Amino acid sequence: MPGHGAAQTPVWLSDAANRTGDTAADKYTQTTYTGLPYLAGIDVTTPVSAPTGSLVLYGDQSVNADTGSGDGRHHLSDAITDALATDSNGDGNVDYGVLNAGTSSASLSDNLLPQDTNSDTPTNALNPLDRNVLAQGNVRTVLVSNGATDLLACTGDANTCAKNVENGLTALNSELSSYYTDDGQTYVNGQPVTQNANITVYLTTIPPFTAVHPGTATQESARELVNSYLSSTFPSQVIDFAAAVSTDGTATSSTVKAADLSGGNPSDAYYTDLANRYLHDTNTQAVSIAPNLIVPLATGSDTPDNEWELAADGTDQRGDNPVTAIGGATFNATGPDAVNAPAGATKFDGTTGFLESDHTAVNTLADYTVSAWVKLDSATGPATAICEGTSQHQAFYLGYDRGNQGWMFQTTTTNDASSDFPTAEGDANTAALGTWTHLLVTYSAPVDGDSSTGVMSLYQNGTLMGTATNLTPQYDSSMPLTIGGCVNSPDATTPYNAFPGSVSDIRVYPYAMTASQAGANSVIVPAGWDKGMPEDEWKLATDGTDTAALNPLTASGSATFGTDAPSGLTGSIAFDGSTGFLKSKQSAVNTLGDYTVSAWVKINQALGTTALCQGTTQHQAFYLSYDKPSSAWMFQTTTTNDPNSAFPTAEGDPGSGPVGTWTHLVAAYRAPVAGNSSTGSMALYQNGTLMGTATNLSPQYDSSMPLTIGGCVNSASATTPYLAFPGSVADVHVYPRTLSATEVSALR
Known part of the structure; x- marks a missing residue:
């Protein structure tokens, strides 16, 4: 059989099964082959539920390692595989293929970059180099370590030599990045769906020249110029091979360094150092996208780089960056109980408790997105739910602004x-205590x-709440992500800005989500609110939009939006007390269950009228009236839907x-529970103060009836209200639970 003539003999051949993991040789048979068979091709297969594919290494001597030991274990591909298998952050497995497409360094003419003349950033893959890389089995990520040969062959000045290499690497990056794989896999309703996905490209800095190919002073200057260009132009893609061995x-x-050389050539230690640099930079997000990460285009690039549910423990669902509990941090606390959210959370004591990641989680010099469910129990001091530090401040803070009583996303310059502390902030009084809230922040570098x-x-429950600009973001790759408070040293044991509350389901993404991805229709934010957050909210400043995007209001009669509003709000709707009212698309409150309704109201005449109500065919399930x-x-x-009904009333003095x-009203109802005398209770709060209570053990509800503002109706098709309200209403909220007195006081 034809084959490599210099191969060792005899040649042993396995059966047709996969024997790559066998430790015994009992499935191999000795053959009479006189040469090792040619390798026709390589295919890399990974589980269909997570087709991570392969990392392809392309380059010159830094990749090919033909001066390393001739034992088949000291090419860069071997060194990276060993590093992955022994990584303390890993599980002992190599989760993706590592393929070597390096070229020989025996001749400097073997390793030149392709020259592109049609475009500085081509999208086509026409060069032999491109085809060589893209032909590799299931390529998902490409590492390019090249350019040294071009510099050594250049006889011009440093700027010219550097520019040629910079152009070649830029063009190659563009070509490879423009290629799309066709096997990105995601699951919808338990069924696999094939996606297209980009190839991730890493570029490495060029290591110093060696004694065998020493280079001139001009060529060395050009190398340093190229490295500076790569670091500044591709900061989220560069792996610093030069620093690893210099x-x-x-x-x-x-x-x-002398320890990495043998006879003037790179030694085994050289390739080990390069592999360790690769592992470090991909583990700590010196590069923005992890190797072989599936980022499906069709799902809006929604694969998180890290995800911590924080229910039972600090496991990172992506596997490489667990968090450790310190101080008063308790797992297995009650979670958001909302659509798409975990049932559990981590609760913090607001003093000593926090979680710390194994290593940095967010490269804050690049694009990023962070999302989480948060619940604050106390507003007595500064409280930061999530942060990632620098030695003096934090690269970012996601927390509560006590002065504004809203959530904020803050960075440092x-x-x-x-x-300075650029801050994207929510509206005043929008961070209700004891209420689960979904926060999502994005940053575009x-x-x-x-x-x-x-x-x-900053997005809160899917709504954009505020923006800011920071042109000089900060980053410290040695600092961990912390949850429940902030630190300025990885060794700190007590946080500052400690968070007295709970956090659940944190996700970190190495890109800035668009508004459509971050909003209410995102896979991250529930498409329909469940417990723990406003079911509906109508600002009523300019129209009847429901900020939860579920239940818009339509105006009838004389109802006018204007700028008259309580302090901190921008507008309201005024009714004429005769024909004007607003009607929701559908029922907004299940009045048989727990609920809370809040609103700002202003009445212009002392008449017996109703600002908000939700009807039955004979009366209203509830009235918020004067x-x-x-x-x-x-x-x-x-209590009934007939003339015999009683009208339990909680009333002010x-x-x-x-x-x-302008007066802020909150009506809270707790549904009756058999055997519990504290239920069936009604409470009215005015400007945060409890004004009156009552009891109703037989509440009424008609799911066909809308919520109305400015008067009441007994039919969904009615066009004129009764008990018409002569005044204005602003910022109506409906919650599918009974808010506590503390939560009510925080709503204003």
């Missing part, structure tokens, strides 16, 4: 006392000449409802 550990050192970059965005005889606000319900004054 004498002083930097990309600009002109010599390779320097790592010293003169830092600054790009020179592009004013749309450097932007920070009682003319007592000049007070009241929360009223009904006589004279407590001034005319022409």
Whole structure:
């Protein structure tokens, strides 16, 4: 049989099964082959549920390792495989293929970069190099370590030599990045769906020249220029091979450290150091996308780089960056109990408790997205749910602003006392205590000449709450992500800005989600709110939009949106007290269950009228009204849907409802539970103060009836209200649970 003539004999052949993991030789048979059979091709297969494919290494001597030991174990591909298998953050397995497509360094003419003349950033793959790389089995990620040969062959000045290499690497990066695989796998309803996905490309800095190919002073200057260009132009793609093997550990050192050389050539230790640098930079997000990460285009690139559910423990669902509990941090706490959210969470004592990741989780110099469910129990001090530190501040904070009583996303501009703190913040009074809230923040790294970059965005329950700009973000790759408080040293044992509350389901993405991905239709944020957050919210500043995107309001009659509003709000809707009202698309409150309704109201005439209600065919399931005889606000319900109904009423003190004054009302109801005398309770709060209570053990509900504002109706098709309200209403919230007195006080 034809084959490699210099092969050892005899040749042993296994049966047709996969024997790569066998430790015994009993499935092999000795053959009479006189040469080792040619290898016709390689295919890399990985589980269909996570087809991670292969990493392809392309380059010159830094990849091919033809001066390493001739034992088949010291090419860079071998060294990376060993590093992955022994990684303390891993599970002992190599989760993706590592293929060597390096070229021989015996001749400098073997390793030149392709020359592109049609475009600086071509999208086609026409060069032999491209075809060589893309022909590899199931390629998902490409590492390019090349350019040294081009520099050594260049006889021009340093700038010219550097520019040629920079152009070649840029073009190659563009070509490879423009290629799409066809086996990115995701699952929908338990069924596999094939996606297209980009190839991830890493570029390495060029290591110092060696004694065998020493280079001139001009060529060395050009090498340093190329490395500077790569680091500044592709900061989220560069792996610093030069620093890994240089004498002083930097990309600009002109010599390779002695321990990495043998006879003037790279030794086994050289390739081990390169492999360790690869592992370090991909583990700590010195590069923004992990190797062989599936990022399906069709699902909006929604594969997280790290995910911690924080229910039973600190496991990273992606496997490489677990969090450790320190101090008063307790797993197995009650979670959000909302659509798409875990049932569990981690609860923090607000003093000593926090979680710390094994290593940094977010490269804050690049694009990123962080999302989480949070619940704050106390607002007595600064409280940060998630942060990632620098030695003086934090690269980012996601927490509570006590002054604004809203959630905020904050970053820093320097790592010293003169830092500014750009802040994307929610509206005032939007961080209700004891309420689970979904927060998602995005950052797009600054790009020179592009004013749309450097932007920070904060989304709360799928709604964009605020933006800010930071053109000088900070980053410290030695600092962990912390949850429940912040630290300025990986060795810290007590956090500051400690978070008194619970956190669940944190996700980190190495890109900035678009508004459509981050909003209410995202796979991250529930498409329909369940417990623990507003079921519906209508600002009523300019229209009847429901910020939860579920249940818009339609205006009828004389109902006018305007700028008159309580402090901190931007508008309201005014009713004429005769024909004007708003009607929701569908029922907004299941009045047989627990619920809370809040609103800002202002009445212009002391009449017996209703600001908010939700009907039955005979009465209303609830009324939030003005009682003319007592000049007070009241929360009223009904006990039957007939003329015999009683009208349980929780009411304020006589004279407590001034005319022409904005007043914040909250009506809370707890559904009756057999044997529990504290249920079936109604409570009315006015400007945060409990004004009155009542009991209704037989509440009414008609699922066909809408919520109405500005008056009441007994038919979904009605066009004129009764108990029409002569005044204005702003910022109506509906919650599918009974808010506590503490939560109510935080709503204003």
